[in-house]
Amino acid sequence: MTDKPPIDPIAKFITEDQDPEQVARIYEKLSQLLTTGEEPLYIAVQKPITLDLTPEILVMTNRRFMHYVPDLFGRAKFVDYIWRDMKTVEMEENVWRATVTIDVNNGERIRVDNLVKEQARRLYAIAQQMEENVREELRLRGMEEKRAAAGGVILGGLPSYTSGSSAAAPVDEPVQALGKLKQLLEAGLISQEEYDAKKKEIMARL
Template sequence: MLNTMMDKFLRDEQDPKAIEKVYSRLVDLLTSGEEILYIAVQKKPIVNLFPDCIAITNKRILFFTPANLGLSIKFVDFVWKDIVDVVMKEEIIGAVFSVKTTNGAEMGVDYLPKVQARKLYQYAQERKEAEREARRQRELEEKRAESGSVQIDHPAQLAFQPSAPLIQQPVAAAPVPPAPAPAPVVAEEPKKDELTEKLKRLKTLFESGLISQEEYNQKKLELLSDF
């Protein structure tokens, strides 16, 4: 099973024994969601008993160095966000692959087969690009968060600003309309005594012999009863 999983790391003439040692150690170091992308093995021109190795995962790059005559292995790792530069330089024999970190540290391996060094460089550039994009997204999210906090705080600040004192303008008193002029008193002419007039006319008719005594008395009673 282990050999099957290591097959994809033996396609560029890597040393199988070195890959087996590094892979078995690397599997124990993987964190949640971490995946091995490539492993390169040093190939020295004369004696290559204990080669150095470089492994690249989706989260970091690891440098493995054999110790104690190959009985143990040491490693140094750098996460991608701390790597500022990746360099691959091809020489007459093999190539040199190195990285530089944000704190100025440098780490590299020489005598790498050129095809393996190129693959390392390719994967490293892809991871650096992915990290740059992730960093850009984080910065955008931070800016959005800052912008959102300003928008939330701004109304509250306005709410607590003391309002300017209201200056009441004097209100002009409404003009008092002049009192209406008294209506002219029209002197009414005294009404004529209609009853008296009618009685006089009735008496004149009687005295002139135009009506009888009986008619006079009856008409007089009618006039008096109406008033």
């Protein structure tokens, strides 16, 4: 049986005219910063106009984006932000290169120019997808908060009242259930049809 060749972890990051040595160095540092379950999605290396400049680098993972910023003394640092911190992302293309700009909720702006166009497009697409994921997460969280504010009532969780039971249900219980049901309707968590059907069910058991 022939052994399969080892998978190169950086191979997927050097398809858009990336510098393999730069990507390898960044990937090595990045591997030490990743948290459990965090995966790098893309590494984009700037193409400086002059060879004596150290390139800026943008890294995007499934949890955050990082800006690798060099200084004049050959040192560099990672500045990272979770995706929820991103306010807007923009991409500009000129004849030869492209620029990606990310505005952060705290007022900071990350702007990396002289990117290969394909790299910039990949960054922009990933950022757009992550923005959509955050928006959906916030929408679901908002729904849960509205449910909690309405007393935690869900359609299948409303109390039922059976006629002929040994102990009659207190009058205020169905009244409270109807009130919570109304709150769910007003919050947009249930449709008018669902509201009418559940209301009819509660009223029939009074």
